[in-house]
Amino acid sequence: MASIVPISQSVGANRIIPTVAIPHPLGNPTLDEKGEKALRRKLVEKALDALHTDVKEQTVF
Amino acid sequence: MAYRVIHYINQFFGGIGGEEKADIAPEVRDGVAGPGMGLAKLLGDKAEIVATIICGDNYCVGNQEEVGKFIVDTLKKYNADALIAGPAFNAGRYGMASGFACSAAAAAGYTTLTGMYPENPGVELYKANTYIVPTTDSAAGMGKALPVMAALFAKILSGEKLGTAEAEGYIERGVRINTFYEEVGAERAVAMLLKKIKGEPFTTEYKMPVFDRVTPRPGVKDLSKATIALVTSGGIVPMGNPDHIAASSARNYGGYEIDGVTDLVSGKYQTAHGGYDQTYANQDPDRVLPVDVLRDLEKEGKIGKLYHTFYTTVGNGTAVGNAKKWGEEIGKQLKDNNVQAVILTST
Known part of the structure; x- marks a missing residue:
């Protein structure tokens, strides 16, 4: 889970989840607490989906 | 002789x-x-x-x-x-x-x-x-x-x-040796660029690291039975940074127990990373390491378990050789403890 996808690709990550921003990859300070946690949950669920999925090569989800 | x-x-x-x-x-x-x-x-x-x-x-x-x-x-x-x-x-x-x-x-x-x-x-x-x-x-x-x-x-x-x-005629060792040149760096760089534009061969003075590739592992069949670990290069550490992980060019990583921790709260956890504005991570460290959400998912049975320890370092000018070595050490510990999957977060 990273904000700069080309870096994840160049270092060889196989399952890549693009995130929000460098200083807060899994949050967004402009949202209220509830909204921010919902956003984080959505991203983590996406990561779990990626972990569950078979991939043959580097994949951006 | x-x-x-x-x-x-x-x-x-x-x-x-x-x-x-x-x-x-x-x-x-x-x-x-x-x-x-x-x-x-x-x-x-x-x-x-x-x-x-x-x-x-x-x-x-x-x-x-x-x-x-x-x-x-x-x-x-x-x-x-x-x-x-x-x-x-x-x-x-x-x-x-x-x-x-x-x-x-x-x-x-x-x-x-x-x-x-x-x-x-x-x-x-x-x-x-x-x-x-x-x-x-x-x-x-x-x-x-x-x-x-x-x-x-x-x-x-x-x-x-x-x-x-x-x-x-030996295999490159990755050892750098200082050399003096007649021309300053700017002149050499322009000469190199001109060669590149003309399509002529040129030799770099600073090779980029070569990253290895790993064959993707198959997906985890049943996440509701899996133990999942959190690892980050975003520098999240317990307050006070007990292992003194450096803000840049880190020389070590830390492993910290989170048994019973359901939320990374401000004042108990912080970031040690010196390469981005720390304000948001210090306000809520879950923005970098999503312990709160994984605890919820654990409670709901969507995942089996969140592994009892998270591993962390600062990915800011960190030597690739060190990162590789730590990755292997962390990977071994996780494997020995039957962790099925890892979520790595990066800032």
Whole structure:
């Protein structure tokens, strides 16, 4: 889970989840607490989906 | 005066036996054995092979501490100056053993050299510690390998200044050496750029690291039974950064227990990372390491368990070599503790 996808690709990550921003990859300070946690949950669920999925090569989800 | 050299070879080239003898402990014989005969002839009066260590490949790989001590003791006993090993061609364990033998001798201050096929796993492991001459993949290339090994070894022993790996014919070690140029960097950079534009060949002065690739693992079939770990390069640490992970060019990583922690709250956790604005991560460290959400998912049974420890470092100018080493250490700990999947977060 990273904000700069080309870096994840160049270092060889196989399952890549693009995130929000460098200083807060899994949050967004402009949202209220509830909204921010919902956003984080959505991203983590996406990561779990990626972990569950078979991939043959580097994949951006 | 001829330099005194110890030659390290395995059970096969030592004439003891094949795979069935791969478990034999190291032994020393005075003078040359096996490929040492050819090497001795090529080294001529520049260096003398005073003794040969023969060791089973499995034994060496499995008993490194003991074999390393044996090698250094033998070098001392024979009052030797240097160790040459192999060549190992593409024999994996022999390559690892030859690389290790050189590495152990080099750590004790001896000059070392070995030869192997560039794809031998011993190359990746030991190229930084010793000179490795590239060989063919099989012993059919012995006749080609020995003269190159002997010539380079004699040159290194004589203390002659070596050129680049490319010029001298050994495998690049990843060692940087300061050099003075007549022209300043700006002039060299412009000259390089002009060559590039014209489509002419040019040589970089600073090679980018090469990242390895890993075949993707199959997906985790049932996440509701899986233990999942969190690892981050975003620098999230317990308040006060107890292991003093540096804000940039980190020299270590930390592992911190989170049993019973359902939320990373401000004031108890913080970031140690010096490469981004820390405000948001310090306000709510879950923005970098999503412990709160994974606890919810654990409670709901969507995942089996959140692993009891998270691992963390600062990915800010951190040496690739260090990161690789830590990744391997962390991976081993997670594997030994039956973790099925890892979520890595990066800032």
